[in-house]
Amino acid sequence: METQEKTIEQKAVQAKEKFEPRIVGFLCNWCAYSGADLAGVSRLQSSPNIRIIRTMCSGRVDPAMILRAFELGADGVLIAGCHFGDCHYLEGNFKTMRRIELLKMVLKRFGIDEKRLRLEWISASEAEKYARVSFEFTEQIREMGPLQLQTN
Amino acid sequence: MPKPKLALYWAASCGGCEIAVLDIEEKILDVAAFFDIVFWPCAMDFKYADVEAMEDQEIDITLFNGAIRTSENEHLAKLLRRKSKILIAFGSCAHEGCIPGLSNFYDAKSTFEYVYREAPSLEEGSRGVYPQPKTAVAEGEIEIPEFWNTVKPLDQVVEVDYTIPGCPPQSFQIAAVIEAVIDILKTGKALPPQGAILGAGDKTCCDECPRVRREKKIKEFFRPHEIIPKEDECLLDQGILCLGPATRSGCGALCVKANVPCRGCYGSPPNVHDQGAKMVSALSSVIDATTPEEARKIMEKIADPLGTLYRFSLARSTFRRVQMGNGKNS
Ligand code: SF4
Numbered sequence: 001m002e003t004q005e006k007t008i009e010q011k012a013v014q015a016k017e018k019f020e021p022r023i024v025g026f027l028c029n030w031c032a033y034s035g036a037d038l039a040g041v042s043r044l045q046s047s048p049n050i051r052i053i054r055t056m057c058s059g060r061v062d063p064a065m066i067l068r069a070f071e072l073g074a075d076g077v078l079i080a081g082c083h084f085g086d087c088h089y090l091e092g093n094f095k096t097m098r099r100i101e102l103l104k105m106v107l108k109r110f111g112i113d114e115k116r117l118r119l120e121w122i123s124a125s126e127a128e129k130y131a132r133v134s135f136e137f138t139e140q141i142r143e144m145g146p147l148q149l150q151t152n
Numbered sequence: 153m154p155k156p157k158l159a160l161y162w163a164a165s166c167g168g169c170e171i172a173v174l175d176i177e178e179k180i181l182d183v184a185a186f187f188d189i190v191f192w193p194c195a196m197d198f199k200y201a202d203v204e205a206m207e208d209q210e211i212d213i214t215l216f217n218g219a220i221r222t223s224e225n226e227h228l229a230k231l232l233r234r235k236s237k238i239l240i241a242f243g244s245c246a247h248e249g250c251i252p253g254l255s256n257f258y259d260a261k262s263t264f265e266y267v268y269r270e271a272p273s274l275e276e277g278s279r280g281v282y283p284q285p286k287t288a289v290a291e292g293e294i295e296i297p298e299f300w301n302t303v304k305p306l307d308q309v310v311e312v313d314y315t316i317p318g319c320p321p322q323s324f325q326i327a328a329v330i331e332a333v334i335d336i337l338k339t340g341k342a343l344p345p346q347g348a349i350l351g352a353g354d355k356t357c358c359d360e361c362p363r364v365r366r367e368k369k370i371k372e373f374f375r376p377h378e379i380i381p382k383e384d385e386c387l388l389d390q391g392i393l394c395l396g397p398a399t400r401s402g403c404g405a406l407c408v409k410a411n412v413p414c415r416g417c418y419g420s421p422p423n424v425h426d427q428g429a430k431m432v433s434a435l436s437s438v439i440d441a442t443t444p445e446e447a448r449k450i451m452e453k454i455a456d457p458l459g460t461l462y463r464f465s466l467a468r469s470t471f472r473r474v475q476m477g478n479g480k481n482s
Pocket residue numbers: 357358359361362363365385386387388389394395396397405408413414
């Protein structure tokens with residue numbers, strides 16, 4: 001009896017210690033957001049660790065918002081937009097691609113692993129891709145551990 | 153009316169701001185005539201004890217230049233805050249850390265390692281001799297200020313009423329601010345709202361720049377020594393990294409008029425909280441690449457991206473400093 005109780009207690013401690021990544025996902029209204037929505041409608045499981053923010057275009061996500069997400073406690077940031085050629089605003093996603101490349105260079109030099117920032121192209125019909133990416137990214141961040149920023 | 157009291161102080165700075173004050177030329181005589189200068193270590197002989205002996209809020213205005221790097225800087229920031237009615241962050245160091253803030257690439261330990269052990273110019277006898285906060289000598293114990301890990305702008309340490317940006321603030325802007333302040337104190341006009349940026353514009357450096365802009369399409373970046381820029385064309389159009397789009401107006405586009413790209417010393421324009429992020433956004437719009445590989449190839453030519461995009465504002469950036477890699481956490 002005693003030993004059984006102990007294991008339950010230990011399990012509770014373990015669960016507490018288990019790190020749940022906090023991920024902010026900026027998803028484009030026209031594709032990735034609809035893809036995530038379709039995943040829900042089709043009863044496909046996707047990672048609950050991703051807090052989705054809908055934006056009108058992945059190109060609308062200002063780099064400052066990504067930095068701010070990290071500052072406020074995100075362990076990872078996912079940006080998902082339309083495949084090249086599919087952008088509702090023609091070229092927004094090309095700009096996104098360049099931005100994320102440059103921002104990754106900057107993050108790395110800030111001493112922050114650039115893998116904490118992930119860019120994916122997910123169309124409105126790719127519910128499965130969204131579901132897969134959401135779990136993949138969550139597990140990747142889980143492995144990396146929490147982002148602890150030193151300010152002093 | 154007794155003369156209003158004015159204090160000027162320098163913390164972690166180069167002294168350029170002090171020279172900029174003197175560069176207002178004969179207007180300095182108006183300053184001396186109108187104000188009672190009660191503290192100005194760079195130019196006059198005052199001691200910290202003189203300030204400590206003052207009543208709280210006895211000083212009407214303090215112009216504080218320099219960043220907060222040591223315990224001494226921090227002590228004086230807090231002391232002058234207490235003794236002053238109005239505290240003005242003067243110049244880029246007090247505003248956003250400026251060049252001293254670039255040492256946020258390192259911490260106290262790694263800085264000391266280099267300066268006192270690795271620097272090639274050290275004499276062998278002094279290699280590895282580190283400064284100690286306290287040292288016992290025959291006459292007793294002497295103390296020097298402690299060196300912090302992270303350089304901070306003034307407003308990360310105390311409340312700041314106004315900011316005058318620039319490295320250094322341009323003298324014509326300083327003169328205009330002083331004139332306005334004298335007018336306010338003489339006539340009792342309302343002060344600007346707290347937190348206001350004084351002595352600068354509310355647009356970007358590009359707005360003051362006379363160069364002709366086209367639709368930008370950058371295929372290659374050039375460092376200033378690799379190219380002779382055309383005199384009348386936008387430097388960024390020519391592939392020279394110019395921080396004009398991410399920099400507050402106010403200097404009159406001084407550097408660009410001299411064929412040198414803007415480095416960003418007037419800080420972020422209004423409503424921009426991270427100058428480097430703003431510039432990342434601006435550059436992403438003009439780099440001519442449609443694949444990540446192409447983009448990377450062009451971007452790789454940006455020398456020292458962090459030091460370039462945050463040359464003056466690293467200490468004020470979202471992350472404030474480079475993470476020193478305690479484990480795999482970051
Ligand atoms: S980017 Fe530089 S050179 Fe071009 S318009 Fe702006 S300030 Fe002038």
